[in-house]
Amino acid sequence: MGRSQQTFGKSEREKKRLKKREEKKKKMEARKLDAKENGKKGIEFAYVGYDGQLTDTPPDPSKKIKVKAKTIELGIPKKTEETEVFNPVRKGTVSFFDHSKGFGFIIDSETQEKFFTHVSGLIDEISEANKVLFELEKGQKGMNAVRVKLL
Template sequence: MAKSQQTFNKSEKEKKRLKKREDKRKKMEARKLEKEENGGADSIPFAYVDQFGNLTDSPPDPSEKIKVKAKNIVIGIPKKEEGDEEEYDPIRKGKVSFFDNSKGFGFIIDTEDQEKYFCHVSGLIDEIQENDKVQFELEKGNRGMNAVRVKLV
C-alpha cells in the first residue's frame, strides 16, 4: 500500500485556503444584496453647504436661496479709492530704553504701542543716550522692524 503524498500540514493549509475563499465569496454576495436593497447610489452619503458655509447632511431650503449676479462677485483685492486712505504718520515718538555707544546699537520703546524696536548707530541722525526722548521711523530689517532716522526731540 502506497503512502499518501499529502501530509497533515499540507491538508490543513489547503482547508484554510478553501475556507478563506468561501468567506470572501459570502462577503461579496452580502455586499451585492445590501447594495440592491438600498437602491444602489443612494447608499453614498452627500454633504450639503448651508447659506452660512457650514456642512450639513440635509439639503438646503430652496426658499432661502439667494440670487447672486456674476458681475457682483469680486475676485481679488479691490483697488483703493483716493478717499479710502488712512492718515498714517510715519514719524513715531519713543524713549531710548538701552543704548551701548561702544557696540553701536540699542533699543527704543514706542510711546504709543509700547513696542521695543532695535536701533543701530547707522540709523541715527543725532547722538542719543538712555532715557532720551526721540522721534524715529520704522524700517523692515532682517529680524523685524528697526528704528531709523532717529533724532532727539
C-alpha cells in the same frame, strides 16, 4: 539556469497586500449587509450649507446670493498701495543703546512697543533714557526705528 527572482521579502509583501485586499473586501460586504438590514441608504444627496458643512437638507433659496463671474478673482489679489493715515513720526524713549556694538532699542511712548535701532539709522547721538523722535521702517526681523533724532 538562473535562480528565481522571488525573494523572501517580496513574497511577504505580496502576502500582506493580498491580506489587506481581503480585509477591505470583507469590510465593504459587511457595510452593505448592515445597510440592507437597517434600511439605511446613507445620504442620497449632500448639500453644502451656508456654514460650509455638508447637510442632507437643501439650503433655503431665499438666502441665495447672486455673484457675477467677473467679480470672482482667481489667484493672489494685487497688492494695493496703502496710504498711512497716522503720523509717521513717533515719539519714544531709548531703553537700551550699546555704542560699542552700534545698536539699541526704543520704546514707543503711545503703544509701549519696543523697536530695534541701528547706529546707521541715527541722526543725532543718543544714549539710554533720551526722549527721541523716530520713524518706522520694515527690516528683516520686523519694524526698525530709523531717522532717530533727539527731542
